[in-house]
Amino acid sequence: RCDEITTVRTDFNGRFEACFWRQIFEEKADLYFWVEYEIDGVPTTVYHPSIPCNTYWDYACGEEVHIRITDPRVPFGCHEPLPGEIAWIKTIGWGAPVSRIEQVPGASFVQQGRMVPTVGLTDYATGGLGHGLSNQKVRPFARSLRFIVQFGSGFPGGNVTHYRWSYRKTHNDKLVPASASEQAWAPLDDIPVSKAYTTEVTGPGGVTTFHTGHHQLGPFPIGSVNAYKIPPVSPKGPDVANDPTAEWDQNTATITVDSTSLKGDGLYEFKLEFFNSAGVRQNVADTVNQVSDPANLGQSQPAGSAFLLPASEDGFKPFRMKVRIDNQPSTAQIYSVLVDGKASSTECGFVQYDNKGISGVNFRFRASHPNDFATFGFNVVRGNSADPLSDADSSGMVGASTANYVLGADEVYRNTVSVATLLGTCPDKAAFAEHLHVNGLHTNGTSILDDFDASVLAAFALEPK
Known part of the structure; x- marks a missing residue:
């Protein structure tokens, strides 16, 4: 028989603590844990192993318990607020680091006697692949793609309050240059985006439960454009939940792109631009746009020229990433x-x-x-x-x-x-x-x-x- 003792929320680093009482002569407790994580605003079980092999039998009070979450829907890294004006473009989906998507047009490797081009491909989850593909950039992107960004505490600010993604197709699925019309930038400005937060509600008998709310990020018309609000670091204020118990993930799914609705399979570029509350595009410092350090994904670094449009094309040099899209079956x-x-x-x-x-x-x-x-x-x-x-x-x-x-x-x-x-x-x-x-x-x-x-x-x- 299992008796639920308590429900607790972890801090930004996944740490938690809970108190429970037992009689001095009572036998030691046997503790079992399961974990829920909020996915799309819904508390979802991400850790619920078998009881016999995953129970802490005869638990000694004060001993630390280590729980390893392997569900790929749970993002890696610590999620403390970032100071300053930073847009850390972390991943596509919850697991593919942007910094580990190949950006060099001519990049390739030799496999089975032929050259395999890798621009726009990721090495996400390739460690177990055989045939010389382990840790190689060989995976294309397909279906629904989320662009995950962590904004620093300097946003939203007086000069930068909104963002917008745009895309263009540069090459077809055979990496032949796309047509002029396909290479024109098109804004992604009609996709509803919201950010989920949780609040604590104390009910009858002092039982605390968690409730989920959603803060709409957009799109909103500002000036002559449609754009999305940059969320504040905390949802506690009156502009979001107006609740001191409110919490949300520091990572934001800034847009969800249905790759099947784009201009066919091929190599795409996606750019991120910033606006003020009047809809005027803002020029931010190169160091604002950051990506994960490929050697240490828990740390960020300035995006660098590989991830910025050249000044010869756009004087603002916005963030730009190349992504290979393929939705064709085997x-x-x-x-x-x-x-x-x-x-x-x-x-x-x-x-x-x-x-x-x-x-x-x-x-x-x-x-x-x-x-x-x-x-x-x-x-x-x-x-x-x-x-x-x-x-x-x-x-x-x-x-x-x-x-x-x-x-x-x-x-x-x-x-x-x-x-x-x-x-x-x-x-x-x-x-x-x-x-x-x-x-x-x-x-x-x-x-x-x-x-x-x-x-x-x-x-x-x-x-x-």
Whole structure:
């Protein structure tokens, strides 16, 4: 049986404390914790592990409890207010640091014998990727994208009270320069944005509960533009909650961009501009716009020229980031095997071979993505055997040949394996299963998007003539 003792709120650094009473001769308490985090204004469970292995049995009073949150929706770092006039452009989504999105147009790396361009791509959540892709910038952005910014205590101020994002498409999905009309800046000024805060409410019996409110950031018409209010550091004041218990995250989702509603897949630039209350664009110092230190994501540093529009294009040099957008799915297809030039031609999948010693099985499959933003794994299994058929298996990044398979101009992978190798210990016939999984590399900056994956199964059986 579990009895709830109390509910507490952490400080900006995730620390908390709570008092509970027990009789002096009462046995020590066994403590279990679960954690909720406000996501989109809704308290959401982000830590609720199994009880047996995650209970602090016979808890010693005063001992610190360490809880590790791994849910990617919870942003990293400490969230104390920043002093001064600073706009720390932190992440796309809650996890992809802006500073770790490639900004150099010609950047690339070698993979499976070809050059892979990386401009606009992120290395978010690539540590576990194989095929030489670990910690490489290989993930494009897709679906709904949130731009997360932490504003310093100097904002909003007399000269800067509002912000606005704009975008333009510079290249298509093949990195060919976009048309002149596509390269014109377009404001993102019609998307409703609000910032959630929580307040404490004491009810009957002195029980404290948390309530959620929302402060509208915009868009609001000011002068001749639509723009968004920069939120103050604290929501306690009369301009927001007017409540001394009010708290909110120092990180602000400044805009949510539906990437499918833009001008098609390709390389985009997004810029951040500031305005006063009359709608007049303001020129801020270069050091106002900051990004995370790539080597220490918990610290900020001035954005630098890679993230600022050049003065030759805009004398105000606003913040600008390059982002590769791709919303195209992967393809997985297995073709009938060829044995001695003949394909398995019935739904039963049987195919005959001429001579066990010299006959070969030609495997063919398609694992592809229009812009090669995927990896794949192809596996062949004989019956229920644990005997590995490594000569027939393959994996890698799509768009290039692998150690076992040659990629043809028709985007079909091919490899021939001898019948004898496939039969193994089976005398003269056996059944086989083929599985192909294509893993899209897409992310929204918070999660890896599995709906860009593709998968297919096939089967065949070998028998002698």
